Amino acid sequence: MDQDAFASLNQLLEQDVILAAKALLGWQIGWGEMRAQIVEVEAYRTPDDRACHAHRGQTKRNRVLFGPPGFAYVYFTYGHHWMLNVSAHEPGNAAAVLIRAAKPISGLDEMRVNRNGIRSDFELLSGPGKICQAFQITGAQDGMPLIGEDRLPGGESLQFFPSGHPVKAIYETVRVGIAQGKGDELPWRFIDQKEGAWASRPRPPR
């Protein structure tokens, strides 16, 4: 059953990053005791999206995006924060799905410690930088398999799990933090409507 879910997600990651991003909503991200349900993602792709890190071709930083789909692309930004992406492709073109927000399921105590003891559950994972801090994701995870069969056994590394609960309604809007003229008009931010309260800002109307 899980194998089917992995196979169909991998197929989407190889074919259509928009559909893959939507399909990732509801999946869980796990490491050790920590589990969370993905509620918000964004799609990035070449060649028509100037905000995609692969837009100008392969570099040392973005090389994972030019490899097989389903691997972690982790990069550092704003002098503080790590961002977690899943590598993807349109046929022949590099693409990525940014994991922007998640709803904590288990291991909240560990997340809280990693997040410097922050009190509110909402603040644990309601942003891409927060997710990486909570799960202790850094450049060390760049290039690690997340979904494929070659990922490490359960708990030993960051990995994704199918939810078994399909997302019913998806809220679509423009992506966050994109400069004007660089793809800011593309409606490639996707939020699980039902779990919109766990999304990063700006949040969808309830």
Next chain:
DNA sequence: GTCCGGATTACCT
């Protein structure tokens, strides 16, 4: 070698 801006967050008002 230098410069610029960024797929953000936390904290202050």
Next chain:
DNA sequence: GGTAATCCGGACT
């Protein structure tokens, strides 16, 4: 709601 903090990758000289 506004903005300082902070450092790296990529572009360009």
